Amino acid sequence: MTGVERIGVGPHLSHAAVHEGIIHLSGVVSPGRSVLEQTRNVLAGIDELLHSSGSDKSRILSATVWLTDMRHFDQMNGAWEEWLPPGHAPARVCIEAKLSLLDFCVAIAVTAAELTTKRERCQTSNA
Amino acid sequence: MSQAVIHRGVVYLAGQVAGDAPGAPVAQQTLNVLRRIDTLLAAAGTDKSKLLSARVWLTDLRRFDEMNNVWVEWVSPGNTPTRVVVEAKLAAPQFVVEIGVIAACSGP
Numbered sequence: 001m002t003g004v005e006r007i008g009v010g011p012h013l014s015h016a017a018v019h020e021g022i023i024h025l026s027g028v029v030s031p032g033r034s035v036l037e038q039t040r041n042v043l044a045g046i047d048e049l050l051h052s053s054g055s056d057k058s059r060i061l062s063a064t065v066w067l068t069d070m071r072h073f074d075q076m077n078g079a080w081e082e083w084l085p086p087g088h089a090p091a092r093v094c095i096e097a098k099l100s101l102l103d104f105c106v107a108i109a110v111t112a113a114e115l116t117t118k119r120e121r122c123q124t125s126n127a
Numbered sequence: 128m129s130q131a132v133i134h135r136g137v138v139y140l141a142g143q144v145a146g147d148a149p150g151a152p153v154a155q156q157t158l159n160v161l162r163r164i165d166t167l168l169a170a171a172g173t174d175k176s177k178l179l180s181a182r183v184w185l186t187d188l189r190r191f192d193e194m195n196n197v198w199v200e201w202v203s204p205g206n207t208p209t210r211v212v213v214e215a216k217l218a219a220p221q222f223v224v225e226i227g228v229i230a231a232c233s234g235p
Contacts, residue, residue: 012199019231024209097215098214111180
């Protein structure tokens with residue numbers, strides 16, 4: 001069995017878990033005065049976590065978006081579209097749900113592929 | 128559906144509900160759900176220290192702390208999975224929590 005690398009390990013959850021070239025992120029929330037601003041901050045948080053995990057937003061495989069109020073879809077989607085690199089949109093689901101962190105209106109969780117596999121990184125560093 | 132599917136070193140579990148504790152309080156249902164997950168992970172040749180992600184659905188988020196207290200006692204310290212908790216209606220009214228996980232495992 002190959003190992004699992006974890007980032008941001010806490011008592012309840014880790015922010016990221018990396019296994020066999022696949023990165024799993026916890027649901028990310030972030031403060032902001034509007035859903036647009038919250039979404040932008042969430043996506044910036046996802047950028048940071050993907051970077052720490054050896055990936056970036058061009059390598060996202062799937063995304064789940066939870067909105068506490070579907071009337072905010074366009075605000076979320078505006079931030080989403082300005083963030084995504086053209087031609088690299090992941091598969092996505094967006095649904096309405098109450099979030100466990102009650103101060104937030106949007107949460108996003110993604111899975112992504114590593115930019116390079118660990119083996120490729122080793123080969124690069126040995127070259 | 129299958130309770131677990133294994134592919135290339137990853138096991139995907141079906142969402143688990145407290146089949147042995149229907150109608151019980153959230154804490155008791157959570158404990159039962161996590162025991163079922165332990166059993167399925169063992170059948171897949173792995174355990175909770177290899178969890179990659181967990182999705183927790185509660186029918187009432189006011190019960191979050193009751194679920195979370197059981198969860199934190201159960202997880203493998205230093206090996207906690209990624210997690211999302213949201214409120215959702217479940218398939219049957221006697222269940223108040225459902226958890227679906229993905230874990231690393233050996234095997235095909």
